[in-house]
Amino acid sequence: MKKGMIKISVLYPNGDGKTFDTDYYCNKHMPMVKNLLGESVKALSIDRGIGGETPGLPAPYAAVGHLYFDTVADFQNSFGPHAEKIMNDLPNYTNIQPVVQISEVQL
Amino acid sequence: MKKGMIKISVLYPNGDGKTFDTDYYCNKHMPMVKNLLGESVKALSIDRGIGGETPGLPAPYAAVGHLYFDTVADFQNSFGPHAEKIMNDLPNYTNIQPVVQISEVQL
Numbered sequence: 404m405k406k407g408m409i410k411i412s413v414l415y416p417n418g419d420g421k422t423f424d425t426d427y428y429c430n431k432h433m434p435m436v437k438n439l440l441g442e443s444v445k446a447l448s449i450d451r452g453i454g455g456e457t458p459g460l461p462a463p464y465a466a467v468g469h470l471y472f473d474t475v476a477d478f479q480n481s482f483g484p485h486a487e488k489i490m491n492d493l494p495n496y497t498n499i500q501p502v503v504q505i506s507e508v509q510l
Numbered sequence: 511m512k513k514g515m516i517k518i519s520v521l522y523p524n525g526d527g528k529t530f531d532t533d534y535y536c537n538k539h540m541p542m543v544k545n546l547l548g549e550s551v552k553a554l555s556i557d558r559g560i561g562g563e564t565p566g567l568p569a570p571y572a573a574v575g576h577l578y579f580d581t582v583a584d585f586q587n588s589f590g591p592h593a594e595k596i597m598n599d600l601p602n603y604t605n606i607q608p609v610v611q612i613s614e615v616q617l
Contacts, residue, residue, distance in 0.1 A: 410557055412574075429616050450517055450613035454582070463521075463611050475561070504570050506557035509536050 404446065408508040409472045415465045415499040417452065423465040425451050427496040433468060436489055443481035446471040465499065475505065511553065515615040516579045522572045522606040524559065530572040532558050534603040540575060543596055550588035553578040572606065582612065 404410070415423055429449055437444050448469045452462025472478040482489070493501075511517070522530055536556055544551050555576045559569025579585040589596070600608075 404555065412557070414570075425616065433617070447617065448511060449616040450519070450611075451616050452611055453614050454612035456610040462613065463609050464613075466616075467519075467611075467613065502570050503563035504557075504559055504574075505561035506569065506571075506574065507560050509532065509556040509558050509573075510540070510554065 404471055404508045406508055406510065408445065409475050409478060410506045410508055411470045411472070411478055412504040412506060413468045413470075414502045414504065415467070415497060416502060417461050417463060417465045418499075421465060421499050422497060423499060424496040425466060428466060428468070432492055432496055435492065436470070436485075439485040439489065440470070440481040443472055443477040444470055445473060465497075471508075478505075511578055511615045513615055513617060515552065516582050516585060517613045517615055518577045518579070518585055519611040519613060520575045520577075521609045521611065522574070522604060523609060524568050524570060524572045525606075528572060528606050529604060530606060531603040532573060535573060535575070539599055539603055542599065543577070543592075546592040546596065547577070547588040550579055550584040551577055552580060572604075578615075585612075 433447060433449060437447060450467040452464045452466060454460065454462055470478070540554060540556060544554060557574040559571045559573060561567065561569055577585070
């Protein structure tokens with residue numbers, strides 16, 4: 404991804420009793436987000452956590468979704484009007500409260 | 511990145527008194543890692559945290575580095591012999607104890 408792009412990462416922390424439906428997330432939720440936000444989304448990617456620092460440790464995050472934008476304003480302007488609809492879909496695939504990180508791509 | 515690839519993410523949690531030298535990380539540390547691990551590294555990327563869920567909140571992570579491999583074994587076999595040298599470089603750019611996540615790229 405190009406240096407300077409804005410990357411919104413949504414991280415879903417693992418834990419006892421936490422559930423995450425990767426299939427729904429990849430095939431329903433993220434396509435819906437992409438569709439709602441439209442052309443402002445330049446790329447997206449999804450990671451499924453499979454491990455931690457040492458063999459046998461669980462992944463800190465069950466999953467992480469990333470969306471790329473040209474600017475923070477592009478994210479805010481395209482996400483804002485659809486925030487409620489997007490957040491309301493969470494219970495359909497997880498009981499995890501996600502953590503949001505806004506980053507600038509360095510490399 | 512191709513579905514099924516292995517992504518090693520090294521996350522540096524923000525906090526009071528935490529420091530992170532992005533310039534050293536991008537221009538010294540990560541190039542050293544790439545050089546040591548050689549051809550097994552298929553791609554790498556670096557995120558610099560600039561914000562959290564709502565405006566004004568700090569980013570949960572000061573920075574996140576990602577390395578992509580074809581398989582977990584490729585990561586382990588190339589990282590293992592150089593782990594000590596790589597870890598010993600940390601104090602040169604940060605006082606943060608990183609969190610490691612192993613993911614499988616879904617999309």
